[in-house]
Amino acid sequence: MAEGLPHAKVTAAGHPTPLWAFDAPPDRSAYVGEAKGFWLYAVAWPATAGYVLAEEVVLHDLVESLPSALVFGAPSPYLHGED
Template sequence: MRGEPSCPKCGGRVRAPGLFADSWQCDVHGSVHPLQPVIPPSVEALGVVVHRSQVPVWMPWPLPVGWLFTGVAYAGDDRSGGRATAVACSGPGPLGGIGELLLIAEELGVGLGARYAGIDGLDPGSGMAIDKPPQAKVLAAGRPTPLWHVTGTPQDRAVFAGEARGLWLWAIVWPEQSGLLMYDELVLTDLRDAGAEVELLPCGALTPRLLK
């Protein structure tokens, strides 16, 4: 498990602001919002991210039956707040076995969603055909939100992307066939708006998906 901030786009080392730069710097990507070290899932760890975040912290709520919260990550620092968040959950897949879901909210240009999706660039690019009907829909903070299937991703996952609250919303599902989960119109809650019921959140082991 990494113990220091890293580049949200490539996972490389970053330099803290200093005499010659007022932002975190990656040798490859220049100025970035640093991805903070990932810690084991707990209600307390989730609360820290929710408190610091400037973007939604999306989670299926209530969680599908048998599903657990398996980790949270965010990109940003104490000065800027969280500019991208990633929440992981896992549980019984729609076709058997274990499925994993990663929900990412981010400002334009952060690059965290594309990294976890396994694609180059900062956004879905040409892999997201918005001139065609969306392939999935979620209810995000009470609003119907279309998501498009993103092509050109690794074959072990299904990737969907769209816009919610004026920001990117990515949904990444492993294995690829568990992408059927996205056709059930999941109800997503921004945990910044959630109440005390979050204290009852069932937690599982940390997913390695957040560490890649």
């Protein structure tokens, strides 16, 4: 259970959403929270990339609308468990 103040906040579905840090391998940072009944996970690699959550981050549900300028790149090997 999350205790205390959140470690980060993002905007999800137009609402401020708290995120709490949880244990992760030392090469990455990980946060978890809940918005509108869905679990949100933010995993940043390298670990210092987690500082991006100190800025204003707005999440968009791509099911609702797809931005015209969405850029796709090569998938990260970290998404497939290849270290």
